[in-house]
Amino acid sequence: MDALFTVPTPENEPVKSYAPGTAERESLQKKLAELAGTQLELDMNISGEWRTGTGAEIKVVQPHKRAHVLGVAREATDSEVADAVAAAKAARRDWQRTPFADRAAVFLRAAELIAGPYRDTLNGATMLGQSKTAAQAEIDSACELIDFLRFNVGFAEGIYRMQPQSSRGVWNRMDHRPLDGFVLAITPFNFTAISGNLPTAPAIMGNTVVWKPSPTQQFAAHFLMRILLEAGLPPGVINMVTGYGEAVSNVALRDPDLAGIHFTGSTKTFQHLWKTVGDNITGYHAYPRIVGETGGKDFIIAHPSAQPQQLAVAMVRGAYEYQGQKCSALSRTYMPASLWRGGLKDIVLGMTEELTYGDVADFSNFGGAVIDDRAFAKHVALFDRIRSDDKATVLTGGSADDSEGYFVKPTLIEATDPTHELFTEEYFGPIHAVYVYDDGDFETVVKQASDIAPYALTGALFATDRRAIAWASEELRYAAGNYYINDKPTGAVVNQQPFGGSKGSGTNDKAGSWQNLVRWVSPRSIKENFVPPTDYRYPHQG
Known part of the structure; x- marks a missing residue:
């Protein structure tokens, strides 16, 4: 198609109140009962296929009812993480050549699915699995995650439109390429929105991803992976592995094609990741980008x-x-x-x-x-x-x-x-x-x-x-x-208060802004000279 597309202008998702007597309250309560009444196999998804792991069982429970098991995940083995890495590598060429409009459409559709038919499911899963109230789940797994998906597409378009100046007879261009390899996304228990943002932000920019959610967030992560697939995410673009991460450290962190790490979690874990990258720096094909947010006081x-x-x-x-x-x-x-x-x-x-x-x-x-x-x-x-x-x-x-x-x-x-x-x-x-x-x-x-x-x-x-x-x-x-x-220090909103800190709190790459998205590209400068010179001599030589 010969057209320069403009993505829909993003707006922050309105927050529902779930006040007594509202339709959204009744609908969410029904979904909570439904979700609590079933026990799921919380499998991995590698190259678009659901796979029951072979490692040790991990029972995912309701923290406020710790005897109530929501589902069973399994610790990923080295071979299963290796399969996820191989799937990300195999999908990389096709995904990075997929036109931006087609990539963007996947994540814009995912946002609409969360805003509409899956809102109760993702909110309910977050409430039960992470012990969040309706209000806290709504601002997290619905609104913030929807905002990340919509605004990140908009930020990506803005980055692609950032082009250098050209002089007469020359056309200068900037090719915002995906990174040289795959991205590893390691996500925390406390925000479903972060769990969704960390793998999808690099994917929007054309990267393929190995994603390891926290076991204590695996219930909502399971539904999020289903939503991404329903939205049209091609096989292998985001590969979800489960468990505590030992196999990820053994395999993915040491793979020569590791191109980046997108992390939120503890300072100790982030330092371990960074040290492992440093210890293996001579074995990578490119220097991995490391983006992390680790906590605060x-x-x-x-x-x-x-x-x-x-x-x-x-x-x-x-x-x-x-x-x-x-x-x-x-x-x-x-x-x-x-x-x-x-x-x-x-x-x-x-x-x-x-x-x-x-x-x-x-x-x-x-x-x-x-x-x-x-x-x-x-x-x-x-x-x-x-x-x-x-x-x-x-x-x-x-x-x-x-x-x-x-x-x-x-x-x-x-x-x-x-x-x-x-x-x-x-x-x-x-x-x-x-x-x-x-x-x-x-x-x-x-x-x-x-x-x-x-x-x-x-x-x-x-x-x-x-x-x-x-x-x-x-x-x-x-x-x-x-x-x-004159406000509490919590509650940052995408595109309003981009989030991140420095010192021991992380790399401050500002989730919820273009500054995070730009970390997932490796720019190429292109100069085209329309009329190249024909004489090697310069005027001062006359």
Whole structure:
């Protein structure tokens, strides 16, 4: 076809409320009952074919009902990962030569399938498998994932339209080629949207992918893979393998054709991936691109001029939504004494104690359970440590119960030492520490808080004094990749607040913007001279 196509202009997907009496609430509740009533074989998908693995069984359960098995996955073996890598390589030539309009159509159709007939399925699977409430699932597995697919297609078109200047008699062009090999996408448990974005962003740019979801997100990942195939994704473009990843490290990370890694997860795992690439650097055909987001120790700093009620709501929502299991979740707050002792402490404490965690199918609950026994044990160990700590006082919470699910109570701790581990270590749970400072020490506190933690993902400042906002915003310039003024440090929206941080938080390649998509191309400059010279001599030689 002779045409320069323009993709549909993307817009952010509207968020449904699931309020009592709404049609979407009733529909989602029916789907939840249906999904909970079946047990699935959570197989791999290699070259478009579903395959039951041969490794050890992994039971995927509801974290809030840990005896309820949703499905069974299997640990991928070396040979199965090798098959996935081979499938990605085999599909690469045809996929990278597929016209952009045809590639884009696959992901635009997937977005429409999620927005329409599969919205309840993906939201319900995320709720049951990852213990998210309806509201948290809606903004994640529906809206954010739809936004990633639509906007990434738009970002890709924008990149392709970025062309160099040409002088008279010359036509300069830029060929935005896919990378030299396959991309490995390793995705986390906490966001279905991230699980969808990490393999599809490189694929939109013409790359083929080996995708390993987290076992604790495998239930929703299974349905997402089905949606991509129904949307027309050709065999081998995205190959999903299951399990904890030992075979991925053994095979995919060391393959000569590894061209890139797209990762979200723990700092320790990301460093292992990077080190493995470094140890094998002489064996690759090209230098692998490494893009990763690894976590944070996210903060609110309150100035004495902050509005108390707004600050309280931001603290409670920021710290305790999705049980604190967001990379951006609030875990440390710096509070002026005049506000804290002037009534704000009682407001925050009261809100926190009103929160209910339970079965996410009960829409009255604010949250669910933490993801698994390892997370649960980590939080219990912290509570044991601080129980006799004279520098930390548990104001509410500080307890956990795994008799039915992995429940950790929303915990508020007041600490007197701003260098305490409560202000430096990432816990990834509903644990929120507050340090109270003398009002006159605001600038000292800002400087200390800026550098005390090894991360730089998200942070927020609450103030109405414009001079304080201007000064602190400059002082905190490198403390957070996503910085909020008078808002909680969570809830980034695609194309509105591109997401990512630096230091120990990752490579800051900004998911939800063109800056991420451009990492998945290897540009080629082309110069065509319409009238080449015919004499080797230059004018100055005359």
